Amino acid sequence: MLSEKMQKAINGQINAELYSSYLYVAMAMYFEASDMSGAAKWMNAQAQEELVHADKFMHYMNERDGRVKLDAIEKPPLEWKSVLDAFKAALEHERKVTSMINGLVTLAREENDHMTDNFLQWYVAEQVEEEASAGEVVRKLKLIGDSGGGRYMIDNELGQRIFNPAGGSGE
Numbered sequence: 001m002l003s004e005k006m007q008k009a010i011n012g013q014i015n016a017e018l019y020s021s022y023l024y025v026a027m028a029m030y031f032e033a034s035d036m037s038g039a040a041k042w043m044n045a046q047a048q049e050e051l052v053h054a055d056k057f058m059h060y061m062n063e064r065d066g067r068v069k070l071d072a073i074e075k076p077p078l079e080w081k082s083v084l085d086a087f088k089a090a091l092e093h094e095r096k097v098t099s100m101i102n103g104l105v106t107l108a109r110e111e112n113d114h115m116t117d118n119f120l121q122w123y124v125a126e127q128v129e130e131e132a133s134a135g136e137v138v139r140k141l142k143l144i145g146d147s148g149g150g151r152y153m154i155d156n157e158l159g160q161r162i163f164n165p166a167g168g169s170g171e
């Protein structure tokens with residue numbers, strides 16, 4: 001069975017994954033309002049993936065006879081200065097999540113909880129993709145700057161993304 005400390009940490013991570021989803025829905029709604037429906041589609045897919053991340057943790061907790069305790073989800077920001085600014089915030093957020101996952105791995109190792117350590121490795125690999133995919137969009141948006149044509153092209157490209165029910169970015 002999972003230690004109390006580990007359960008508390010995983011419950012904190014479940015809340016962070018649900019918040020990630022909420023944050024990305026807020027970004028998608030901001031993009032919709034900014035006439036960037038492709039970017040909105042990309043962020044909606046991202047939001048759905050975050051729900052899968054939360055669900056995987058909940059399933060694991062139940063499998064190990066832990067108890068999932070849902071907490072309040074913080075209100076996300078509703079506005080950003082620009083589409084670029086929002087994607088920069090998404091990248092920053094993913095970096096924060098990576099450090100939380102790293103913290104969970106450290107705790108699992110301190111507790112000699114090899115099962116949890118092994119389970120968490122999926123998230124360690126997933127965070128590489130998460131940071132890379134948000135970072136790639138940030139770089140492209142920086143490249144196009146204020147170009148309307150570039151903006152149109154990148155919105156088109158982002159709109160090609162489809163939700164992957166496995167919960168991974170699958171790049």
Ligand SMILES: [Fe+2]
Nearest residue numbers: 017020050053
């Ligand atoms: Fe996540």
Ligand SMILES: [Fe+2]
Nearest residue numbers: 020050094130
């Ligand atoms: Fe994420």
